Amino acid sequence: MYKIIILLNLAMRELVDELKNIELAIFDLDGVIYRGDILISNSDKVIQELKDISIKVVYNSNNSTVTRQMYVDRLKGFNINSEVSDFYTSASITSEEITNQKQNATIFVIGEIGLKEELKAKGHTIVNPTSNYKNVDFVIVGLDREFNYKKLAFAQNCILQGKAQFYATNSDSTLPAASGLLPGAGVMVNAVETCTNKKPLKIFGKPNPYGIQMILNHTNVSPDKSVIFGDRLNTDILAGNRARINTVLVLTGVTAEFDVKKIQEKAIRSQVIDKNLIPNLVIKSLLGIFKE
Numbered sequence: 529m530y531k532i533i534i535l536l537n538l539a540m541r542e543l544v545d546e547l548k549n550i551e552l553a554i555f556d557l558d559g560v561i562y563r564g565d566i567l568i569s570n571s572d573k574v575i576q577e578l579k580d581i582s583i584k585v586v587y588n589s590n591n592s593t594v595t596r597q598m599y600v601d602r603l604k605g606f607n608i609n610s611e612v613s614d615f616y617t618s619a620s621i622t623s624e625e626i627t628n629q630k631q632n633a634t635i636f637v638i639g640e641i642g643l644k645e646e647l648k649a650k651g652h653t654i655v656n657p658t659s660n661y662k663n664v665d666f667v668i669v670g671l672d673r674e675f676n677y678k679k680l681a682f683a684q685n686c687i688l689q690g691k692a693q694f695y696a697t698n699s700d701s702t703l704p705a706a707s708g709l710l711p712g713a714g715v716m717v718n719a720v721e722t723c724t725n726k727k728p729l730k731i732f733g734k735p736n737p738y739g740i741q742m743i744l745n746h747t748n749v750s751p752d753k754s755v756i757f758g759d760r761l762n763t764d765i766l767a768g769n770r771a772r773i774n775t776v777l778v779l780t781g782v783t784a785e786f787d788v789k790k791i792q793e794k795a796i797r798s799q800v801i802d803k804n805l806i807p808n809l810v811i812k813s814l815l816g817i818f819k820e
């Protein structure tokens with residue numbers, strides 16, 4: 529009996545005033561739910577509690593290298609149940625947007641399995657650098673850890689000599705890794721930009737708001753009843769504020785309290801800074817969404 533009462537109490541913790549009207553919670557993954565292979569403590573419980581009070585939970589990541597099914601499996605390993613449709617990766621967002629433009633397109637991808645599989649699942653044909661560049665409709669660039677000169681030259685050819693339109697999944701300059709930092713998708717995007725003298729027509733990932741707008745459309749929740757939880761100001765928070773939803777910075781990832789103070793002071797002194805970089809709420813961990 530005693531145990532049941534404790535469980536009920538846990539499930540009925542009240543959300544802080546800033547979040548009391550929320551119907552949709554969008555979570556960034558790395559730095560919010562887990563760090564690398566390690567679950568950030570209590571993130572699984574907080575997600576379950578939100579679901580228990582009928583808040584819709586989805587996940588939004590800029591990582592285009594893994595499929596959404598791989599994410600379902602990864603979260604399962606942390607005891608978090610989810611479905612493929614709960615994930616909005618820069619690869620899945622790109623695939624949906626590209627499909628809206630053209631069905632059954634011929635696409636050259638600088639990227640990995642996540643992006644390729646999402647595009648194939650929508651009926652597109654992925655070609656390799658020995659194909660005829662004249663047939664390629666789109667060059668789509670994401671993080672590719674087997675990026676090389678041959679791929680770059682073919683992309684250049686498709687865009688400059690052929691008819692291909694250039695798009696990118698995201699433009700993150702770096703990728704957090706256990707050993708420190710690694711080069712991000714932005715490096716490959718810049719390489720294609722440099723040799724074609726063209727910018728991508730669209731970059732689908734954060735800090736652009738396309739993914740969040742897609743989530744709002746799919747879930748039919750209004751921006752004021754939606755919130756994004758992220759650990760990065762220049763992707764998660766910027767995207768959330770651009771989409772006019774609530775933004776919560778969680779200090780369990782790349783951003784420290786010191787970074788937030790620095791940016792708030794700059795804003796106060798009216799130094800040039802994008803106000804959209806400032807979150808509505810800063811919490812030390814996800815438990816900060818509940819009243820004490």
Ligand SMILES: [Mg+2]
Nearest residue numbers: 556558559759
């Ligand atoms: Mg993150």
